Amino acid sequence: xxxxxxxxxxxxxxxxxxxxxxxxxxxxxxxxxxxxxxxxxxxxxxxxxxxxxxxxxxxxxxxxxxxxxxxxxxxxxxxxxxxxxxxxxxxxxxxxxxxxxxxxxxxxxxxxxxxxxxxxxxxxxxxxxxxxxxxxxxxxxxxxxxxxxxxxxxxxxxxxxxxxxxxxxxxxxxxxxxxxxxxxxxxxxxxxxxxxxxxxxxxxxxxxxxxxxxxxxxxxxxxxxxxxxxxxxxxxxxxxxxxxxxxxxxxxxxxxxxxxxxxxxxxxxxxxxxxxxxxxxxxxxxxxxxxxxxxxxxxxxxxxxxx
Ligand SMILES: C[S@@+](CC[C@H](N)C(=O)[O-])C[C@H]1O[C@@H](n2cnc3c(N)ncnc32)[C@H](O)[C@@H]1O
Numbered sequence: 282x283x284x285x286x287x288x289x290x291x292x293x294x295x296x297x298x299x300x301x302x303x304x305x306x307x308x309x310x311x312x313x314x315x316x317x318x319x320x321x322x323x324x325x326x327x328x329x330x331x332x333x334x335x336x337x338x339x340x341x342x343x344x345x346x347x348x349x350x351x352x353x354x355x356x357x358x359x360x361x362x363x364x365x366x367x368x369x370x371x372x373x374x375x376x377x378x379x380x381x382x383x384x385x386x387x388x389x390x391x392x393x394x395x396x397x398x399x400x401x402x403x404x405x406x407x408x409x410x411x412x413x414x415x416x417x418x419x420x421x422x423x424x425x426x427x428x429x430x431x432x433x434x435x436x437x438x439x440x441x442x443x444x445x446x447x448x449x450x451x452x453x454x455x456x457x458x459x460x461x462x463x464x465x466x467x468x469x470x471x472x473x474x475x476x477x478x479x480x481x482x483x484x485x486x487x488x489x490x491x492x493x494x495x496x497x498x499x500x501x502x503x504x505x506x507x508x509x510x511x512x513x514x515x516x517x518x519x520x521x522x523x524x525x526x527x528x529x530x531x532x533x534x535x536x537x538x539x540x541x542x543x544x545x546x547x548x549x550x551x552x553x554x555x556x557x558x559x560x561x562x563x564x565x566x567x568x569x570x571x572x573x574x575x576x577x578x579x580x581x582x583x584x585x586x587x588x
Pocket of ligand 1 (some may be wrong): 336382
């Protein structure tokens, strides 16, 4: 079987989530093709991993890859926030999030994540989910579409794009990725068409976030992961854009009574990694460690006093 995703910041993940040869339990909340889990299981002989992914297709690839580790690896086809909401297993030593989607989704899933391919507009990670991209672009009203493209894509031409989508669909339903990419291309000013990223990039990101509820799942999942973490245990989160990074950063800051932030500034991939794998350029890694005991809130306040 071929694995198409390149796992980012491998050395950094291995060094922060490092049990040596002790027994430990790690939850990989975004298993994907199992790249990070494979590295961790291969390096640490007494580590056990529970891998989560809502996409059952990519999870099959990971199960195949990690089968040689036998009972040290278990897979669960579930949204990560739902997993943590109902988690009643043993306390965990490490938790990893590598947010977003995988190269598999763009190149192999056939579900319309990429505007470079001619595929049906779908974009569901949960192949049985209720809402797909065709429904969003064909049924949301113009204002809701504009808000979505602005809020989840940070797209400055969100209003023009939403207006163009609504005007096009008066004569025909939008079915395919390339059809939507053309509508967007025609809606934006000429100078916007020839920049570093294709003008459809941000709208496609916004649709994917909406369909999979990506941003709404982050904080509840972190909440549950912190609850399940052993004192001294660590959570590592890799994000790829500011909409993902911001809630993680604030969550960690707001829980400084119980978490030590190990990465005062987020860690970014080394220049060699960015060169070898350009999509890793935007990655940021934040890591926290759970304190043995809650910090006294008064002490925390004193830390910032002038005297
Ligand atoms: C960036 S990829 C992970 C790649 C993986 N670390 C590797 O090295 O192969 C993210 C994966 O998480 C899954 N995913 C994203 N959000 C999820 C969520 N809220 N719950 C469960 N799975 C999710 C996606 O389906 C995707 O396969």
